[in-house]
Amino acid sequence: MNFSFSLKVYCIVSKGSRMRKRSGAFPVNRPKSRGEKRMANKKKDKVLILTGAFGEGHLQAARAIEQAMKIRSPKADPVVVDFMEWVHPTLFPVSHYVYMKGIEKFPNLYGYLYRKTYGRNALSKTLTGLFSTGMRKTLRMLETIRPSVIVSTYPFASSMISKLKEYGLTDIPLVTVITDHTHHSSWLHPYTDHYVVGSHMLRRQLIRLGIPGRKISCTGIPIKPSFLKPVNKQALYKKYGLDPALPAVLVMGGGEGLFGDGLFTAEKLDEVPFRMQLLIVCGHNEKLRARLMDDLKGTKHKVFVLGYIDYVRDLMAVSDVMITKPGGVTTAEALAMELPMILYKALPGQEEDNAAFLTQAGAAVEAADEGTLIRCLARLNENRAQLAKMKRNTLSIQNREAAFRVLSVIDQAKYARLIHASDPEMPDTAHGKYARMRKKALLVHHPHESLDERSGTVWKSSSGY
CATH class of the missing domain: 3.40.50.2000 (Glycogen Phosphorylase B;)
Incomplete structure (x- = not known):
């Protein structure tokens, strides 16, 4: 009698344990499926913050936005990346040393180049192009992180993302945070979705340059919370x-x-x-x-x-x-x-x-x-x-809450992308190597679609998905 009762109890407990394991009540040591990994990644909305160590201010502004996001936007996952270190890991230490020593030893030469490239001209385009190489690595970064929005506190990172958008390789919104009380051609690029500036004076200057006022927010320069x-x-x-x-x-x-x-x-x-x-x-x-x-x-x-x-x-x-x-x-x-x-x-x-x-x-x-x-x-x-x-x-002229005000701009850029699935300013065609890169980018973000590489048009595949 006692043996029969004990056997029944054992069977019930054993069966319950197996059911709880299947239902997830107990941790099960097994690798996650691809679907589970995708669901885990979707839990938090990734925000890519591009910065550069060429001057401490760019990095400090990026960290300020990151800290503010962790406080006020728990559903967001800020990812801070040093753009130059990612795109040019071998060249980065040398270029950083040359840059810092150049400013220290030849400040007047730096000032001359700065003034000569203040507005958009042939020299400013050449220098921006020189510092904005590495499209494939940048695209690989976007494919790896898959952000919903890109925030840039570094001018040449803004240039690169704008170029990718120009060639139709990405449609991720770009928010550029200008970390000075002034503007320069290196900050201003045609496919930037929104600018964040530190003063109303700077906002008026950008409007005079032809940038629509709806694309410029005066939040103050982001500082740590x-x-x-x-x-x-x-x-x-x-x-x-x-x-x-x-x-x-x-x-x-x-x-x-x-x-x-x-x-x-x-x-x-x-x-x-x-x-x-x-x-x-x-x-x-x-x-x-x-x-x-x-x-x-x-x-x-x-x-x-x-x-x-x-x-x-x-x-x-x-x-x-x-x-x-x-x-x-x-x-x-x-x-x-x-x-x-x-x-x-x-x-x-x-x-x-x-x-x-x-x-x-x-x-x-x-x-x-x-x-x-x-x-x-x-x-x-x-x-x-x-x-x-x-x-x-x-x-x-102060704004202590600048970093938190930037979060509102980031959210607006993100929601604008959801409302307007395709930006009317995005080019529909791309040629040569950029067409191939665009095909890869589209297939990464839309795996059940195909791209006509010659015309740049997208259609649903015949596989029935």
């Missing part, structure tokens, strides 16, 4: 060992620390007629950091020399003024923290344009050399009313 958090200055003073009684001056040279060899010496700094605490951020420039730590020994000021850090917001919160290169993202962060700026040694090109925008708005002053810089520091320390006015002026 951490800049929205409230700050406790007293706690930060204690955390970083700062003296609340001394004026705090933050010195930033951008992610690469490009102040060069003419920065401060102890002798020069001691000419400042008041004692201050200097927070010097050298970025990735370790040689500069080591030299400054040695050169600034013995100064009357309290000096902190730092490398690349991730708590810039905290230092901005406790600072009275910031000395910086006028990069787009760094200055946007300062505006968000209502921090007056002294713009030091602006490079010819977009930095000069950024400096002009910020000084006209009354949020910054310029210093072309060390002498002028010291006089600016002394004047602002003596004239606290001017410093307070500069602080108020930041409010008119």
Whole structure:
């Protein structure tokens, strides 16, 4: 009797276990089918964010959008890709080194080329074409990631995607985020679906160039969501060992620390007629950091020399003024923290344009050399009313929520694609190697369709699917 009862119980439990396994109640160690993989991929909507390490600002803006998306759009899956590293992995380290050294050693040549290519002309098209090679690798990237929308914070990535759209190789919406307070021909391309800009002034400039206003959104330059958090200055003073009684001056040279060899010496700094605490951020420039730590020994000021850090917001919160290169993202962060700026040694090109925008708005002053810089520091320390006015002026051109506002633009571009399945501006034909590439792209996204390579027309296959 007991044996019969035990056997029945065993059979019931065993059968239930098998049923639960089949229904997914218990994990089953087996490889996923193709259908399950496709369903898993469809759970999150991939957003490709293309950027470039040629200047820290492009990467910082991309990371800001990524972080904002993870906070506000949990159904989206942001994928940040360094465009140059993906497309030219072998050439990337060399080209990056040459670019950074070229700006440092030959700034006037860089400025000359920048001005010569400011508008659309033969030279700007040649340079854009030179930096926008690698169509096959870019197409392979799109096939691998399969995004619903592409966001670009790097001008030559925007150029490449626009070119792919021109040849009919993709119809994925392209949103270009301009990371400076100015425009340049390298940012502007005919198959860009939407532009995100940092100011109403820049929006008006693009409209004057013939870009429809409906394609331009003024959100501000994207900065990390951490800049929205409230700050406790007293706690930060204690955390970083700062003296609340001394004026705090933050010195930033951008992610690469490009102040060069003419920065401060102890002798020069001691000419400042008041004692201050200097927070010097050298970025990735370790040689500069080591030299400054040695050169600034013995100064009357309290000096902190730092490398690349991730708590810039905290230092901005406790600072009275910031000395910086006028990069787009760094200055946007300062505006968000209502921090007056002294713009030091602006490079010819977009930095000069950024400096002009910020000084006209009354949020910054310029210093072309060390002498002028010291006089600016002394004047602002003596004239606290001017410093307070500069602080108020930041409010008119700041936007702390820029990264989150960009998300709305991304969603609009995505939904516009769903509503208008085929863009009327997309070319219907492509010739030569681009026709073959287009065929491959269409078959990847529409596997049950065939393409007439000669005419470029698409029809349903006769297989009955």
